[in-house]
Each structure stands twice: as structure tokens, then as C-alpha cells.
Amino acid sequence: MNATPKDTLTIYWRSVRNHRLSLFFVMFGITCxxxxxxxxxxxxxxxxxxxxxxxxxxxxxxKLIALLLSMLALSVGVWLFYRIADFANNAFQTSxxxxxxxxxxxxxxxxxxxxxxxxxxxxxxxxxxxLSSDGFEVFADKMxxxxxxxxxxxxxxxxxxxxxxxxxxxxxxxxxxxxxxxxSALSVWKIQFDIIRGKKDxxxxxxxxxxxxxxxxxxxxxxxxxxxKKFRDANxxxxxxxxxxxxxxxxxxxxQGLLFLIIEYVVLYLALNAWRDGTISxxxxxxxxxxxxxxxxxxWDFGRAVRSVFSSFADSKEMVEIMLLPTDIKDAPRAxxxxxxxxxxxxxxxxxSYQKTRRxxxxxxxxxxxxxxxxxxxxxxxxxxxxxxxxxxxxxVESGHILIDGQDIQKCTQxxxxxxxxxxxxxxxxxxxxxxxxxxxxxxxxSEEEVFQAASFAHCDSFIRDLxxxxxxxxxxxxxxxxxxxxxxxxxxxxxxxxxxILVLDEATxxxxxxxxxxxxxxxxxxxxxxxxxxxxxxxxxxxQMDRIIVLADGHIVEEGSHDTxxxxxxxxxxxxxRLQSGGFLPAKDS
Numbered sequence: 144m145n146a147t148p149k150d151t152l153t154i155y156w157r158s159v160r161n162h163r164l165s166l167f168f169v170m171f172g173i174t175c176x177x178x179x180x181x182x183x184x185x186x187x188x189x190x191x192x193x194x195x196x197x198x199x200x201x202x203x204x205x206k207l208i209a210l211l212l213s214m215l216a217l218s219v220g221v222w223l224f225y226r227i228a229d230f231a232n233n234a235f236q237t238s239x240x241x242x243x244x245x246x247x248x249x250x251x252x253x254x255x256x257x258x259x260x261x262x263x264x265x266x267x268x269x270x271x272x273x274l275s276s277d278g279f280e281v282f283a284d285k286m287x288x289x290x291x292x293x294x295x296x297x298x299x300x301x302x303x304x305x306x307x308x309x310x311x312x313x314x315x316x317x318x319x320x321x322x323x324x325x326x327s328a329l330s331v332w333k334i335q336f337d338i339i340r341g342k343k344d345x346x347x348x349x350x351x352x353x354x355x356x357x358x359x360x361x362x363x364x365x366x367x368x369x370x371x372k373k374f375r376d377a378n379x380x381x382x383x384x385x386x387x388x389x390x391x392x393x394x395x396x397x398x399q400g401l402l403f404l405i406i407e408y409v410v411l412y413l414a415l416n417a418w419r420d421g422t423i424s425x426x427x428x429x430x431x432x433x434x435x436x437x438x439x440x441x442x443w444d445f446g447r448a449v450r451s452v453f454s455s456f457a458d459s460k461e462m463v464e465i466m467l468l469p470t471d472i473k474d475a476p477r478a479x480x481x482x483x484x485x486x487x488x489x490x491x492x493x494x495x496s497y498q499k500t501r502r503x504x505x506x507x508x509x510x511x512x513x514x515x516x517x518x519x520x521x522x523x524x525x526x527x528x529x530x531x532x533x534x535x536x537x538x539x540v541e542s543g544h545i546l547i548d549g550q551d552i553q554k555c556t557q558x559x560x561x562x563x564x565x566x567x568x569x570x571x572x573x574x575x576x577x578x579x580x581x582x583x584x585x586x587x588x589x590s591e592e593e594v595f596q597a598a599s600f601a602h603c604d605s606f607i608r609d610l611x612x613x614x615x616x617x618x619x620x621x622x623x624x625x626x627x628x629x630x631x632x633x634x635x636x637x638x639x640x641x642x643x644x645i646l647v648l649d650e651a652t653x654x655x656x657x658x659x660x661x662x663x664x665x666x667x668x669x670x671x672x673x674x675x676x677x678x679x680x681x682x683x684x685x686x687x688q689m690d691r692i693i694v695l696a697d698g699h700i701v702e703e704g705s706h707d708t709x710x711x712x713x714x715x716x717x718x719x720x721x722r723l724q725s726g727g728f729l730p731a732k733d734s
Contacts, residue, residue, distance in 0.1 A: 146463040148456045154463050155279055158242035165235035169287055172228025177292045179220040181299035184433035186214045188307075192426035228287075236283055240275040247271045247462055255471035256537035266349040270462040273341070278459030281451050289448035293441040300434045308423055310413060311431050315438065318406045322442065325402065329395045330449045336388045337457035343381040345461055350377045392450060403439055410435055472536055472557065480559035484548050485513035486644045486675035488534070493543035495529055503529045505698040506543065516676040518686030520717065521695035527679045531647050534677070536560060547645070565643040565670075569650035569679075571634035573622030578607050579614040581622075581633055585641035593640060600669060601636035603629065639670050646671060648678040650685075683717075683724050692717060 159166060190210050193203055251267060297319065304312035354361065354370045361370050414431055417423040423431075488511040495504045504526045511517050519527040532538050533545060536557055545552050552560050565585070573581045582594050589597075594614070598604040606629060610616045622630045638646065648667075680686045687706045694702035694709070694717050702709055702717055709717040 146460050146467060148453075150467060151278070151456050151459045151463050154243070154246070154274075154459070154466060155239075155282065158239045158246065158279075161242060162235050162238045165231050165238065168231035169228050169235055170291060172224045172226075172231060173287060173291050174295055176221045176224035176228065177295035178299060179217050179224065180437070181296060181303065183214060183217045183221070184430050184437075185303065186210050186217070187433055188424075188426035188430040190214075190426070191429050192424050195425050232287065236280060239283070240279060243275040243279055244271055247274055247466060250466040253470050253473075254465070254468070256532065257471055258468075264352060266345045266352065267465075268352075269345060269348040270465065273344075273458040274462035278455045278462075281455040281458070285448040285451050285455075289441070289444045293445055296437055296441050300438065304431070304434065308417070308427055308431060310417070311410060314406070314410060314413065318402070318409075319442075322399075322402050322406075323445075325398060326395070326445065326449055329398065330453050333388065333391050333395070333450060334453040334457055336384075336391060337454045338460060340381075340384045340388050341457045341460060343377075343384045347374075347377045347381045350374050392447075395450065396447075399443070403443070407435065407439070472539055474556050475554050478554060478556045481547060481550060481552070481555040481563055483563050483644050487511065487513050487546075487548050488645065488675055488677075489546045489549075490530070491544045491546065493530075493533065493545060494541050495526075495533060495538065496541060497529075503698055504533075507698070507700060509693065509700065511675055511677070513675055514673060516671060516678070516690045518689040518692045519677060519679045519695060520681075520683060520686065520692060520720065521701075525695035526698050527695055528649065531566075531649060531677065531679065534647070535564060535566065563643055564645045564647060565638040565641045565674075566647045567631075567634050567638050567649065570627075571622065571630045573618050573625070573630060573633060575617060575620045577612075577615045577617055578610075578633065581618060582636045582640060585637035585639070589640055594636075597636045597640040598633075600639050601632045603632040603636055635667070635670070644674055646674045646676045648676065650679055650681060683721055 190207060193206050193210070196203060248271065251271075297315075301312045301316060304315070351374060354374060361367060410431065414423065414428050418425075418428055488509075490507055490509040492506045492508055493504055494502065494506055496502045503524070507526070507530070509530075519530065521527055529538075533540055534552070536552060539553060547555075547560075547563070574584070579591070579594060582598055583589050585597070586593070591614075595604060598607060598614075607614055607616070616624075618624050618633075622633070625633070676689075678686050678689065686692060689706070691703060692706060692709060693700055696716060702712070702715060704712070709715050710721060712718065
């Protein structure tokens, strides 16, 4: 999706409309302050006209003092109204920026597993920041503090000069039309390069984030030079793009400066002629020059403001496109919460492909009775993890149906579906939060005692209490401060606390050593009791005592049965795999 400035403005307005009162006070303060600053030079005109009167200083002095007091009152008014605008703007922009970040975060959370699998976290964080800070903040600053005062000043100045010196008003109007036309055309032309620069900036952030999140791999493979070169290439590419866009900005400033030069000396020439002919006074001459100075100071910023506004659209573009992008996985229009009664899972002729050229699952049908423990085995790419992802609706089936207790999961809300399933992944990723928060994530309303009990069942309570901060210990990004086995036990504790009726184990013991396996086998047995269980395993010893074992190959179920049945089957794929491995882990289910 290619977002337009209109799309960006629509996203901005969703947040701005919630803070219209503070926006009103910003605009009120700026408008009043700008109006007072337009009136101020009129008193300068009167001041110099009085000075040129052919009267004694004693007569002129009281008049001049009165004018000075009036000018002081106007200056105080300008100061006061701009301060009102300052404080109102602080409330307005901080609130809108916070809203934009929340809307962007919410939009990201609604995107699918496939979206995040194709995106860099660092680049997404950068896009959220650019939407609110590089995007909206720049846009609001330029619209409120540059373009609004310019409109007020220009309108007021043309009105005043229209009554006092019409020829100057006409000259300024004609010049302004030419100036805005040239500036807008150049700025619109430049935006295409700002968009490219924004993409290069995201790419640069993505390369940096990717390398930093894999720093241990870089060290272990001695690839510091390789990664530095990769980042340097991306960084230099960004530098060249930035240099080009900045040079374009300097070129536009060059044109702008030339237009200023022309109007300044044209107006000076007209003023001198009018003064020579006696059609304007010294005061009017000062008034015109004061207004020219005001216009120049405002219009010099105008060119940069226009370019900044277009650049802000470019900075916001990528995040706006994500916010407008339809989610791959979404609830049906009349989706209802999943109602669990027994926990039966049924796959009815399910087919799925990640790529059109290769089908991962081909019309797979499978039924898991309530409370049944089923192991999924097979070579890599056979479709084991795909079944789990489809069950959790991380992807949707291409054809066929998945039903839980007779309910098509695509007609149920995603939240209720996932609340009904506890999932222990092969590589648990923890939040950079306390261990208490990470375990309690399974059940947010759990008490501390319930957390302690779940941790004890998962045999991680002892190592947690040995830590200096105990359950308040921060685990680092993605749980990096813990070992693989410790992270796995935390994930199991989280699943125990959640206590959902359906349990999915994706190589849940893959990171455990033999001692740790022994520690948690009772916990897993308690966790599985009374639940419908799907366990993916490459280590066949972990599913030896499952009620059923399903063997997948090339997107089909090729064998199924108990461990003993499959071992006795002639030419069994499972038997062949078993002979390559040995041992046993999961205890038999209670009779």
C-alpha cells in the first residue's frame, strides 16, 4: 500500500480531534500575538511622523510618550499571547504524540505472525518514533508556528498597506503568489527523494538492529569485519541519500534568497519614488520596511517549513502504510468467543502452503479426543509446527477446517482461542521484565503465592530465590540473562499458571539437560493431566508414553498409533527414527 499525504493527515486527525481544546488555545494565542505584532509597526509610523512635525519638543514629547506606552502594551500583549500558546502547545503536542504512538503500537499488535516474521523489530520501533516525532511533531511545529503566523501576518499587512500604500500591497501580493508557486513546486519535486531517504534510514536501522541482536553469533563466527562492512555500506548509502536531499534543500534556499533579493529592492525603489513625489511620509516608509522585515523573516522560514512538512509526510509514510495495511489474520465479522466443553480438536481436510510452489499440508484430517495426549513426529518440513501455527491461528488454513469442540476456529475470536491454549515453544523468549512478571504473564490476575506454586511445580523456584533480587530479577532482552534450560522452565511455569484446557508443547524439553529433565517430569505430568495435549518432538524419547503418535511426511499423515504399535509395524518410519535415538522421558499417563 502506498500511503499519500492525505492518509497521513487522516491518521494525524484521529489523534488531534481528541485534543481540540488545547489546539484552540495554541491557535488563539498565536493568532492574537501575531495580530498585535502587525499593529505594532503602525505606532512606529505614527512615532516617526510625529518626529517630522514642525513643532517644538515640548509639544511633541507627551505625544511620543503616549505612543511608547501603547507600543509597550502591544509588546506585552505579544509576549503574553505567545506564552499562552507555548503552554497550550506543550499539552497539545505531547498528548497527540502519545496517542499516535499508542495507535501505532495497537496497529502493530494486530498484525500477524507472518508480518513480524518479515520485519525487523528495530526498524518497526524506528517507524513508530518517526511517525510521532519526526513526522507529527515537525508537521505541527511548522503548521502552527510558521504557516499560521505567516497567514496572519500576510493578511494583516496587506490589509494595512491596502489602506495606507496600495501599490506596495499589490506588489507584495503578486510576489507572494510567485514565491509560493515556486516553493511549492520545488518542495513537491523534492518529496520523492525524501521518501527514498526515509526508506534508507529504515534499512540502516534494520541492519544495525539485526547485527546487535545477533552479536554473539558475530563474535562466535569472528565476523566483526564482515558485519562492520555491511553496516558501513548501508550507512554510506544513507549518507549519500541524505547529502543529495540536503543539497536539494540548499538549492531551494538559493532560489528563495534570489526572490527575496528581488522584492526587497523593488519595494525600496517604489518607496523612494513615492517619497520623492510626496505621496508617502517618512513614517509610511518605515512602516513598509518594518513589514518587509516581518514578511522576510516569516517567508524565509516558510520555504523550509513547506519542505519540512513534506519531509514529515515522508517520515510518517512507512508507519502509516503499516497502520493502513489490512491484517492477514482477523476475526470474522460475527466472530464469537470459543466455548470449550471437552477439548476435542479436529482437523478436517486441512491444506496449507507457505509458498505456492510447495504445499506443507495436503488435506490432512486428524481428530484428538478430549484429554488425549498426541505426539507429532517426522522430518523437518513435514508440517508438525505448521499444524500448531494453524491451531493457534498464526496462519489461516487455505482449505479445510480446524474445529475445537465442534466450533470452527475461524469463526471464533482469536483472543478466546488463544486463551484456551497453553503454548510452550521450543525457544522461549521472555520480556525484559522481572521473573515475577514473566511467569504471571500466563495469568495476569494470579497472586504471588500462585506464581510461587507454579514456579515450584516447574522446579525453577529454587534457582530464582538464589538470585540476588529473587523474583524481581530482570531477565534481560529476550531473557538473555538466563540459560536456555532456565528460560524453558520459566515458560513451563507460565503454562502451569495459565492452566488452559489445551496444551501445546513444541520441543518443550529441548533446552534441558538430563538433570533438568528429571526435575520437571512430574511438573509436565501435572500440567498435562486432564488436558488435550499436542507435543512436537524431534527427540522421540520425550513422547514415548503418549496416547497416540502421529508421523508426518511430505504434508501427509503416514503413520499413527502408540509407541509400541509403531515399533512393531514392518517398514515403519517411526521405528526407523527410533532406532537412531534412544531413551525415554515422559512418564505414562495415570490410569
